[in-house]
Amino acid sequence: AKQFPRFKSPAFSHLLSxxxxxxxxxxxxxxxxxxxxxxxxxxxAVATASAQTPQPKIEVSAxxxxxxxxxxxxxxxxSLTIPAGWQLSIHTVTVxxxxxxxxxxxxxxxxxxxxxxxxxVDLKSGSYKIWAVIDVKDTDGREKQISSxxxxxxxx
Numbered sequence: 282a283k284q285f286p287r288f289k290s291p292a293f294s295h296l297l298s299x300x301x302x303x304x305x306x307x308x309x310x311x312x313x314x315x316x317x318x319x320x321x322x323x324x325x326a327v328a329t330a331s332a333q334t335p336q337p338k339i340e341v342s343a344x345x346x347x348x349x350x351x352x353x354x355x356x357x358x359x360s361l362t363i364p365a366g367w368q369l370s371i372h373t374v375t376v377x378x379x380x381x382x383x384x385x386x387x388x389x390x391x392x393x394x395x396x397x398x399x400x401x402v403d404l405k406s407g408s409y410k411i412w413a414v415i416d417v418k419d420t421d422g423r424e425k426q427i428s429s430x431x432x433x434x435x436x437x
Contacts (some may be wrong), residue, residue: 335364353436
């Protein structure tokens with residue numbers, strides 16, 4: 282007969298005196314897996330809840346006009362949606378212009394006062410992809426860069 286140390290808890294002493302260790306191991310395994318499943322479910326619920334909180338958003342649109350000298354002007358307009366708990370890290374929107382087929386970008390800096398912004402930018406004629414970016418931070422001070430969907434604009 283095995284001798285087990287004496288424990289003050291009769292339930293623990295009873296577990297140690299069980300004759301079939303396989304049953305004990307299986308029940309502990311099931312208990313551990315059940316607890317692990319519960320914690321996984323809680324983690325998924327917390328992640329889903331945090332993903333459903335409103336996120337900041339930037340939108341941009343552009344229109345272009347050209348001159349006979351091969352130059353033109355792009356008018357960029359946009360809006361910011363900053364939900365409660367978020368704030369701007371910097372009050373400047375960066376609008377990026379990338380000529381179709383090119384790799385370089387031209388950046389225009391637009392000061393932001395309020396939720397809307399607009400700016401005129403002189404460019405050479407051509408087709409451009411444009412998008413806007415700005416940095417925001419949450420209530421914990423974590424910074425994040427948000428960007429708009431790319432738009433196309435042509436300067437004839």
